[in-house]
Amino acid sequence: MGVEEKFFPGLEGVVAAETSISFLDTKQGEIVIKGYDLIELSKAYRYLDIVHLLLEEALPNEEQKRAVEEKLKSEYDIPREVFDMLKLLPEKTHPMDGLRTGLSALAGYDSHLDNCSPQANKERAYKLLGKVPNIVANSYRVIQKAELVAPLPELSYSANFLYMITGKIPSAFEEAIFDRSLVLYSEHEMPNSTFTARVIASTLSDLYGALTGAVASLKGNLHGGANEAVMHMLLEASSVEEFEQLLESKLANKERIMGFGHRVYMKKIDPRALMMKDALRQLCDAKGDDLLYQMCEAGEKIMECEKGIYPNLDYYAAPVYWMLGIPIPLYTPIFFSARTVGLCAHVIEQHKHNRLFRPRVNYIGQRRA
Numbered sequence: 594m595g596v597e598e599k600f601f602p603g604l605e606g607v608v609a610a611e612t613s614i615s616f617l618d619t620k621q622g623e624i625v626i627k628g629y630d631l632i633e634l635s636k637a638y639r640y641l642d643i644v645h646l647l648l649e650e651a652l653p654n655e656e657q658k659r660a661v662e663e664k665l666k667s668e669y670d671i672p673r674e675v676f677d678m679l680k681l682l683p684e685k686t687h688p689m690d691g692l693r694t695g696l697s698a699l700a701g702y703d704s705h706l707d708n709c710s711p712q713a714n715k716e717r718a719y720k721l722l723g724k725v726p727n728i729v730a731n732s733y734r735v736i737q738k739a740e741l742v743a744p745l746p747e748l749s750y751s752a753n754f755l756y757m758i759t760g761k762i763p764s765a766f767e768e769a770i771f772d773r774s775l776v777l778y779s780e781h782e783m784p785n786s787t788f789t790a791r792v793i794a795s796t797l798s799d800l801y802g803a804l805t806g807a808v809a810s811l812k813g814n815l816h817g818g819a820n821e822a823v824m825h826m827l828l829e830a831s832s833v834e835e836f837e838q839l840l841e842s843k844l845a846n847k848e849r850i851m852g853f854g855h856r857v858y859m860k861k862i863d864p865r866a867l868m869m870k871d872a873l874r875q876l877c878d879a880k881g882d883d884l885l886y887q888m889c890e891a892g893e894k895i896m897e898c899e900k901g902i903y904p905n906l907d908y909y910a911a912p913v914y915w916m917l918g919i920p921i922p923l924y925t926p927i928f929f930s931a932r933t934v935g936l937c938a939h940v941i942e943q944h945k946h947n948r949l950f951r952p953r954v955n956y957i958g959q960r961r962a
């Protein structure tokens with residue numbers, strides 16, 4: 594037959610890159626980001642600190658943090674024609690497809706597209722971090738024929754993002770919870786979307802192309818699309834008992850339960866999920882309504898007992914976004930916005946030490962005489 598090598602379906606356990614960006618240290622139970630534990634970072638730092646850490650290799654001082662924020666704010670605007678183009682999309686277009694189209698269109702406005710040097714890509718990364726939240730919030734509005742919401746530069750980066758989504762200026766409490774979700778989603782080693790971006794970058798294709806491919810990867814329900822699927826599942830039930838019955842019947846039908854399981858931590862809880870579970874608790878307490886929290890906990894118990902499988906970040910991010918008043922179709926685009934920084938760091942690293950990705954196959958088809 595063809596090449597006969599050991600084959601690992603889904604590339605499980607295969608090392609695809611050497612990186613100094615992040616590592617899931619399952620033995621120590623740490624998500625290592627540039628040497629720090631992501632969970633500890635999420636308790637003490639904000640999203641813009643993580644942006645600086647991933648793009649500049651160190652946590653920022655106050656002055657550096659202000660400079661990053663100013664840089665991103667100066668990049669909020671999107672060329673009018675990009676929104677004009679998005680207006681042509683059918684109303685049923687999913688915001689991830691709107692985002693994919695809008696992001697891809699930005700390439701044409703970059704006059705140095707062929708320059709893939711680390712410095713040029715870093716500058717592009719800041720531009721994209723400024724623009725992606727605007728595309729996310731407003732492509733949704735444009736496609737639905739609603740009015741655009743202009744960014745408010747007097748708000749913090751995260752508060753403005755949440756404001757553009759909901760149309761309401763968030764409280765400091767809501768902003769802090771949203772910002773924490775962005776930190777937790779910011780970077781996670783080599784998921785399918787990051788691998789996709791690195792594979793595209795390895796041809797020396799540009800950052801926009803690599804990220805556009807990553808949007809398509811992230812949209813799938815086995816990856817980022819799970820956060821939206823979790824919320825739809827939770828809304829199918831209106832009590833803890835109904836949710837338990839729903840899960841039992843899905844399991845009896847051999848369905849996958851969205852928000853559970855993970856290629857790397859299949860038999861352990863995703864440490865990020867615990868942080869979002871705590872955020873859900875806080876939101877439920879503040880709103881005096883803990884139904885979603887109770888349902889989620891009951892779901893966790895059933896999955897542990899029936900399958901020995903635990904929640905991933907998407908399971909608790911979904912009800913948190915619901916409690917923050919975020920429309921469900923924006924959950925995965927928000928995940929992408931937060932991950933933009935991690936993806937950019939990976940593309941920069943790929944271009945720095947590039948070798949084309951080009952694996953082989955074991956041929957199991959016919960040979961003709």
Ligand SMILES: CC(=O)SCCNC(=O)CCNC(=O)[C@H](O)C(C)(C)COP(=O)(O)OP(=O)(O)OC[C@H]1O[C@@H](n2cnc3c(N)ncnc32)[C@H](O)[C@@H]1OP(=O)(O)O
Nearest residue numbers: 814815816817819849850851852853854855856905906907
């Ligand atoms: C932030 C993120 O992107 S995290 C991932 C978000 N995705 C989801 O939540 C979707 C639901 N989860 C899943 O489908 C899986 O757990 C994945 C895709 C994340 C990882 O899957 P893989 O590593 O490929 O494991 P695989 O699909 O081979 O599953 C192993 C076993 O666990 C079972 N399993 C895994 N996840 C689930 C689940 N969510 N519900 C029910 N059973 C599950 C599989 O049916 C399989 O059982 P079997 O051996 O009896 O056939």
Ligand SMILES: O=C([O-])CC(=O)C(=O)O
Nearest residue numbers: 780781783784785856905
């Ligand atoms: O690591 C993965 O495979 C998926 C994931 O949790 C993420 O991208 O945050």
